[in-house]
Amino acid sequence: MISSKNRVKGSKAHYIVFFIIFLCGIAASFAIYLEECRHAYNNQKASGAYFTEKLNDGLTQYITQLSSVVALIESSEGGVSSSHFSRFARSLSTTPKVGFYFAQYVPAGKKYEYEMQQSVLLGNINFTIYPEGERKEYMPLALGYPDKFIYGYDMLYPQYRDINAVIQARNASVIMLSEPTLPPFSDAVSNSIADTFVLRAPIYLPVDVRYYKLTDSIGFHGMVGAYFSVGSLLNQVTPLAGHDLYYRLADISSNNPIWFVDSSAASSWDDGEFDTHYLSVAGRKWRIDTRYLTGISSRINWLLVIIPLLIFGLLALILAFYTRKLFLTYYSALESVNKRIEIDELTGLLSRYQIQRELDKLIVTCQKNNTQLAALILDLDHFKTINDAFGHEVGDKLISKVSKRLTSVLPKNAIVGYLGGDAFLVLLVHNDDQDMPQLNSLAKEVIRKISQSYFVDGLTLDIGCSIGVALYPEFGLDGVTLIKNADMAVYQAKTSGRATYHFYDGEMGRRFARNVRIETRLRQALQKESLELHFQPKVDLITERCVGMEALLRWNDEELGVVSPAEFVPIAEQTGIILPLGDWVFEQAFRHILEWQEQGITVPPIAVNCSAAQLKRIDFLPKLLALLSKYKIDPSLLEIEVTESILIEDAERCAELLRQISHLGMKLAIDDFGTGYSSLSYLKDLPFHYVKIDQVFIRNIIEDKKHAALTHAIISLSHDLGLKVIAEGIANIDQLNMLKEFGCDIGQGYLFSKALGANTMGSDPMIVALNKQDSLD
Template identity: 40%
Template sequence: MKSSKIDNMLIHEYVINDPLHQLFDAVNAISVQGYDEERRVIYWNEGSELLYGYSQDEAAGQKLEDLIIPKPMRDRVISAHRDWIKNGTEIPATEITLRHKNGDDVSVFSSHVMFTNQYNTKQMYCIDVDLTAVRQAQAQAIFKEHMLETIFEAIPDSFLLMEIDGTIIDYHTNNKNNLDVTPEQFIGKNMQDILPDEVANKFKTHIAKVIKQEGMISFEYDLTLPQGLVYFEARVSYLSKYNQVVTIIRDITEQYKSAELIRHQAYFDSLTSLPNRFLALDRLSQMLIEAERNNEKTSVFFLDIDDFKKINDSLGHEIGDKLLIDAANRLQQVLRKEDTLGRLGGDEFIVLLRGVADHNNTLAIAEDLLKTFRNPFKIDGRELILTISIGVAIYPENGRCASDLLRNADTAMYQAKASGRNTYSFFTKEMNVIMQRRFEIEEQMHGALERNEFELHYQPKLDVKNEKVIGSEALLRWHNPALGNVTPNEFIPIAEHTGLIVPIGKFVIKQALRFLNEWQNIDQQKYTMAVNLSPRQFRDAGLLIFIKNTLSEANVSPENLELEITEGVLMCGQSFIHDALIEINGLGIKLAMDDFGTGYSSLSYLRQYPFDVLKIDRSFINGITLNKADCDLVKATIAMSHSLGLTVVAEGVETKEQLSLLADLGCDFVQGYFLSKPLPAKQLLDFSAQLYPI
């Protein structure tokens, strides 16, 4: 009992009036233990109780190795401690696994310091950081440095113990980079002596606040140091028992940088660094407020790079990204400083003109924007010639809010596309009616298949020589209760754009082949059925398997199916298109080039792909009996096709004279209103029954 009292008295002597102990008594996030020369506990803070499970009373006087050192490590710890006491060999800071009171492992980063007290005896202090908590802080702070640096940056960097007047009693830091002088030079000085007046006054003000209200107060400040402007967060706590203040200071410069990066990513496009949609529309809203106040006009340009998708598909996204960056730089050069160029996404840009005097200013800018694309883009040794389509809406004539102006500029851009591209178009009310119709069609198209609104009509195809029907072309018709009859010219491009053409196309193939089987069985004739395929359908990986299975289910021979494609399918030059056409030919299905003569490179495509049929566009048939040029062109096309082994079909035959002339020119088959308009299935059966009565 007596020995215990003596030990407690000795321990008390180590602790009393020790400012370092006062500092760590106020911090429970870090375990701090003090040991005498025999490795007995002389100090055990609250952080140690939380980390290792032993209370201060339980730990006092116990030996280090008996408390928290696992058995395999004990001899090494005892030896290392003795070497430090006798030989001055410091124990290095390291990550180790110690032992909790309940026997569990405790993973810590442990650092050590040796003091010689007033009794000329040595005391070792261990500062242990729970790595679990530090790693959580590390993840939140997004630091990417070495683990050791991350740990110390994730906890408070600097500890100050101060009198209430700001005089520093004790100071400790893990980051020497933010100090102009050593910590020892701080001791005994007032904050007014070592900090700029503005910062020192902040400390003085917040110390006064925390003394009055207690608890913890935090505030931020910055200092210009040799490495630049550094931001700090200070947390101030009042130790009323000692009438002292503990301040924990943290370097938060990286958090400022991260916040700035997040702000940039929220408002600017990551590829071009232009304002993104959110920021561009916000700026437009501000411009409109100014325009209304100053009675000015504001112009909104919606820009789209023509055929940009072909660049991505054929040359890759890396080339496409470089092209977008160059395009942004070119467009920026045309604009004034007060104007805004933003990227809405993909290949779409927005231009905002502030304080426009009249339409001529807007017109001049539109011309200049088009001119920026006149010169080829030089990307990775390639020269690429591109154009843009521009839609323009003007405040207040074309809208009084940002969303209306952007929508109307977008509508005008589509009109520019429809006008041949590489041009600009100003918004009109008539244009808005057209776009509204487009939106309504797209809305109603969703679910139209399920509602059984689509129906196939069939246009008979006539053998010119014997004047017999040899087949038909399946044509899709759509009647919607809300919209009425919607023409294919309206809904097919929208279906292609939205991707709905894929399920609709499968419906057409299945219905057409099912009817072909019925038609052949009734008339006992081997008719052919022509079905159009769109470019989007070719990107469906299951297309060919679907066609093959549908032929089998409908009991139709492949040679009785004719797939019609236009030049638009072939223009992208993708390898999967070529492979699909070869496989179609391999299945025995006939391949027809539709609308021949309306494109630019049809002859080269006839050489590249295994076509069986060539269909001459109706625009040439209309004039064959009226002018020699059209007649000669059709005559040459028929002769060329026959020389390539192709069967020729003339579309749009509407008069007896046209049919007679085509017969003289050697055309194989015709279709058009002279023979019959497209008919529903039942009417086609009745029509053919008149020709082939049973």
């Protein structure tokens, strides 16, 4: 039923819908706002990156121009005149504020000669190197553009303000950029603004040209410089990067940054976000901070941000209205549907859902009151046959009649539910007011009543049932476990012959758990091929020679230890593993036969047990033919052993399959004869070559005269039909002598040999004797 709490929640559902959708609108608007902020920030960042890129382009252009001047100096043999230098520099310079100079190295011994030469080149007879004084070497200014300073100034003069930068550039052998400084060779005072940068390039000449030019011992010829102001550089950059960008620049090559440009000197950089970029050129590293003149918020399209909020708000109002209307209709309809959920329409009993809820409630109650609860699962026997024969409509009517009869048999305090299909669940609780009924008597009475005839649509139908019982708290502390254990008990009851009941116990649980573990490990063993085939000899009882061998499956698991085929083969048949397992056995048998033949061992016929599931497959014979073709094995080396059960289930198709196998040249044996139905028509009509007497008869053949008589009769009958008889499980000489008296043909058992591993075949006495006898023959 619908609780009042749920009703209150339903009445507020339209408010919830409105809030959720409107919240989605807020989220959408916020997402768009973030996207707009991100877009504006990315634009600001991209503008800063573009500004930095253009700064780099400008500096690179200066470096290129400087490299051209260096090339001019290096290529001139007789020196470059002042006019020639000025014209060349003018052709390179893109702005009038870029200057170039060349200072030539002069050793002390060549000072006078150099001054005479420069007097001629410059047309100034008064040219001299200054400041005056004798020094080891000089580097006077020789050429310049624009031509606004006096030539001859010695840049190696110890008092020259840029002497350290000049020496550093000379030793670097590459182009070097200075930190912000005063214009070179100017008369600027100490408080002047350092707004100029100098690019210096040392010139080193190769050995082959040093003889006619002035150089030091390692070829240093002089230094070319290019100097420019920050303003001239920015005049090239800012028109390209845009005028709505603040920027500031610092030289951070040393530990103490030198800020030399700030376009927003009137405002603080702490007021808003800015982007930082770095630029490395000619041995110096610059930091460039950029930001827009206006804040990020002023660049957002606020209309685009607000529109989703308006749309979702309107949508929220509309959906809230229809949600309220829908919930009113829903709760009125749910009232009528709720009973169908709790009560099964077909039987009138509690539905599977409701009976499980009742079980959970009863467990809680029994736990509080320390009482016992019994869960009985009733499962109809062969109900599928009625459905298949008369249709589901008749089956449904039969289920309805069974449910009515079931409720009439059970005590009043029993809670009954329909689980679906042909299964019912009955719950019985012991309390102080009423004794728990005797479950054994109740189960018998229910089975007796349910098994009486039913009259349905003019048909008289008979059906039985099996019952499984699980008790709380002994065998289940929750509903799921209790139903599972009761279901196991039903399965055991059906296995025991149906129309009976069974109580779940701990041993059953352990057995089922072991079966599940065996199934899991068996699948893994099959994948890893950790199974083995052993081979037990079959001996002619007259000649005592080995006339064949039976392939027997052996399994020694890492966790489970040695598992008997009697335990794992039935599980394999129930779970379907028997099909890949059977294919593996056939494959291994063929492979071992081929390996033995390659070793020169005479291989007797190998018998392989074949399950009913294998013979039912339409691809059984094609797979067998494929193995014969793959391994090139003579079909006469293979024997197929089948049990009587397959002959009963599908006699006609199985008979045709056995005839085809016999025509291939393989021998056929009917296994475990005498333990099943033992129809004599099988021996008469089907192409069997051997009858194999089960070891249950051989085991007690000496002590039990009835077993001896049956064994004698089977042997005599088989001989009359032209069949040979194999007795398995021969363990002592007395059994052997009696079987010889009866005329048994072939024996198999521990008296002769246990099952042998494939690797021991070459050393087994019987196989060795067989090979010797064949060589004599």
